[in-house]
Amino acid sequence: MAEIVTVLGPIRAEELGVTDAHDHLFLRSPALKGQEFDDLDKAVEEVSNAATGGLRAVVEVTPIGLGRRPAKLRAVATATGVHIVAATGYHRDAHYEEGHWVRGAPVELLAERILADLRQGMHPDDWLTDAQLDSARAGVIKAGASYQRISALEERRLIAAAAGSRETGAPILVHTEIGTCGHEIVDLLTREGIKADRIILAHLDRNPDLELHREIADRGVRLEYDTPGRIKYRPDSQLLDLIAGMVESGHHSAVMLGLDLGRRDYFRAYAGGPGLTYLMETFVPRLRSRIGDDAVQKILVDTPAQAFAMATA
Numbered sequence: 001m002a003e004i005v006t007v008l009g010p011i012r013a014e015e016l017g018v019t020d021a022h023d024h025l026f027l028r029s030p031a032l033k034g035q036e037f038d039d040l041d042k043a044v045e046e047v048s049n050a051a052t053g054g055l056r057a058v059v060e061v062t063p064i065g066l067g068r069r070p071a072k073l074r075a076v077a078t079a080t081g082v083h084i085v086a087a088t089g090y091h092r093d094a095h096y097e098e099g100h101w102v103r104g105a106p107v108e109l110l111a112e113r114i115l116a117d118l119r120q121g122m123h124p125d126d127w128l129t130d131a132q133l134d135s136a137r138a139g140v141i142k143a144g145a146s147y148q149r150i151s152a153l154e155e156r157r158l159i160a161a162a163a164g165s166r167e168t169g170a171p172i173l174v175h176t177e178i179g180t181c182g183h184e185i186v187d188l189l190t191r192e193g194i195k196a197d198r199i200i201l202a203h204l205d206r207n208p209d210l211e212l213h214r215e216i217a218d219r220g221v222r223l224e225y226d227t228p229g230r231i232k233y234r235p236d237s238q239l240l241d242l243i244a245g246m247v248e249s250g251h252h253s254a255v256m257l258g259l260d261l262g263r264r265d266y267f268r269a270y271a272g273g274p275g276l277t278y279l280m281e282t283f284v285p286r287l288r289s290r291i292g293d294d295a296v297q298k299i300l301v302d303t304p305a306q307a308f309a310m311a312t313a
């Protein structure tokens, strides 16, 4: 039976339940100065409130070098009963300062550290200290590309992500900047021997181009929409139209949802919004009335259970 690796250990894929497929509970980045969040009690508060609304799992995609907190993720999972899938892998260039080891590391070292996170346990300080590995293993590999281009260093990190996935069957979730470079990312990973069903493209809804999304979904790749409630980008009605369009053409099995709360200002617990409850309490009720229960079940439960399960060789 297919397994999903959570921070408290592997579970059967069908145990995952209603899933936020892209979020953050702890994060710090030089690209988001002043927007760090690292408070355990606040994370527990957000997740337990979201659980009250029906959320059963969070894929926490904070990658290496951005303030991952494996021990705190275990504490949140224990306190709330919500499954948490943690990430290894690397983000796009903007998140690593000059001189960060991730920038200078060869593919082999980048891949080796991804594999250590997946197989042994996550490094609590991202190899900046010689601390012991945490007991929590990562369950997904993050990668990222820039706006309209994949830089040479991002290509190197995508190749390392592919190596990690080939060895373990782990899915690769790729940050697209404003939804660009989708086809190029899939081309690169495919060239590295990765099957389309191991690839998840994040933030495609930043470029809500229905035809493009159908094309990418037809390649067998999964798409993730993660800006419900991000009104500064566009109203939720546009995102509902986009999802309804995908459902209409039979592409609903390719879509997953998350909130991608990547700034402290996005959390209720830090006196901001929309907060982690937004998905189930505000967006999903509207989505249900647009596309019906069966399609919502696919998007929130069935597709994440397949996408985040470790492929067995």
Ligand SMILES: [Zn+2]
Pocket (backbone or CB within 6 Å): 022, 023, 024, 061, 260, 262
């Ligand atoms: Zn994110």
